[in-house]
Amino acid sequence: MALDPDIRQMVFWLGYGAGHGVSVVLPPGGPREPPEIPTYAPADLVARLQKLDGELTDDLAVVAALRATVDSARCWQEPDGEDVVARLREVAAALHEVAEAILSSTTAAGWNAARGVEQWAADWRAEGDTSPLPSGARSVLVDWDRAQRDEERRAESERPRDPHANWSGTWWSVPQTILSTRGRVKDALELVEDSAGWDAATVIPVRGTGRELEISSRHDWAELCRAYPLAVTASRRHDWFRVTGRDGRWLIPDWPRIAEEWDAVHLTTFAYLCAATTLIAIDAEYATVIGGWAPDSTLWLTDVAREWEGPRQQWVRLSGSDEWIREN
Template identity: 35%
Template sequence: MTLTADTLLAGPRGRRLCLEVLRLAPDGPEARDAAWAVSWAAQALDENPGTVVAIAGDASSFTEPEVSPAEAAAALARVAIPELTDALLFTALSLAVDHAAYWQPPSGEDVLAATEDLQPVLERVAAAVAGAPGTSWWGSGVERDTQAMVRWENSPASMEAPEELSARWRSEQVEEEVSFARQIDDVRLSGSWWSTPAFALPRSTRVRGTAGPVGLTLVEDSWGWTSARVRPLAAPDGEVIEIDGPEAWAALCRRHPFPVTASRRNVWGRTTGREGMWMQPDWAAVAGEAAGVHLSVSGYLATAGRVVGLGDLGASTVAGWGPDETFWFSPVEQSAPEQEWVRDGDTWNRV
């Protein structure tokens, strides 16, 4: 899927990226006013807004400002789109990814970004982002020649064959569905929220210059890791299924449907507001027809966290993936010595 303004505005993560671009504008009166307006407008829309704490003074006299989405939109409209450097775009992308959470209601910022009031403001940002040189690779397929796998904090790599991992994934998913089905009426019950293949499968992202693999930074709800081992991979031969948008995801779910209503109904219901049947791909079946499956950046921005309709099969969503991530169903070979990387602030550096 080619990255377009419509692509960005179609999905929750794409809209959040556009909002983050404006929030990264250089400091100034307009940027400060917009930051203030967005903060309070989002606070009012958040189902879990938290508590305002007064550090000094009389807290009892404080009244939270009431800022409407229309007022926040007006403040954002006065902010000039910042220079869309590669660094700024990647920072906005990483922020949009890090704030993804599919086991709870959407954040106030995500709700705000989906309002009609903000659409004209985000449209101009989306058009600029889609036309920026730094996003030219966001719609591309898997880049086989520069793949690398990330292992956080020296976590061990799985020694099982990918075929065994996929087969066990299916049996564990069946057991999980049966278990949750016994408690189907408990609306408080949480559950698995991801829709990925088996986590222990080899998975990788492309390497971009000296910054290393994008998988070091583009991590949903990251745990604040400060060290990682990076293993360059030789991508296996064979077809790689491309998920470049909701249509591709829907086609995969229809071709290999796996029901997950019992385990996902509460978590995906909270994050999307939808009730009904849920499906995801049967990854064990998908593994029988391809060497891997790749989620492009534009596919992620348009699809992650979005309700993807499947007709009589219900609906699905992409959750738990990273942009540009490939899960490999075939064995992979290490192509170069493993590297140690450490994080200094927001920057990863090779040791």
């Protein structure tokens, strides 16, 4: 859509025609009759997609698209018009070809890489904050576990079982208060699900070693849930039904138990793009969703990560822009 305005227009109106697009707003004093709506078929969109070629490997375009993908990830609401159009069979087939081209870009070459030695943690508190890295991971996970189980019990008794009910709750599947790091500074700042619109951050250099588990596919995540299951059906039922259309039983990983065997868990960018915010089957009864995580992100489940000798960096977002600049 960013590369071709015609594609952007086709996606908008195809989504609108499917009942998922943005409403057409008439200007004050304008005509009483709605404007004529362009008519497109999925085949028109497919034809335009097939004309995209070398532009798909442009690194700036790929990075911008990745940023937009993470920014628009939602685990608490129905698919929007763009999602509906992308799921059309013929459009999805054309997007497979687009994906193949993107994967040949220089940027995508590192999407399957394991965690690097040097990592970065973004501290979104007051600019120039000198607080130490979060510690006490075991205590954090114990509190997280208690909160999940308490919410599940309350949800089981208080929330309606009808998945269509207008109810929302916790939708993420990883602890949000545990130390999380990224391999690149810009990724720590720009690739954030459901960001709060922060415009300043302190970026802290981190190094850590230990027993590390790699999540490089949806199968790895399903296996993690299968090996360390935590039932969250009642607390996730409504949000994840809206996202996936599935009415069934749900699991997420039991992170305190995982911490008994692993010090860190790393999600590759490729696994994020293939699996996050989508339905992941575990078995005939259970399924799961990756929500609230981020590409190339490492969760530190024990206190093996430390701030290293590199200086902390102060970054600010340019006003009215997605671009971040370093101040020191």
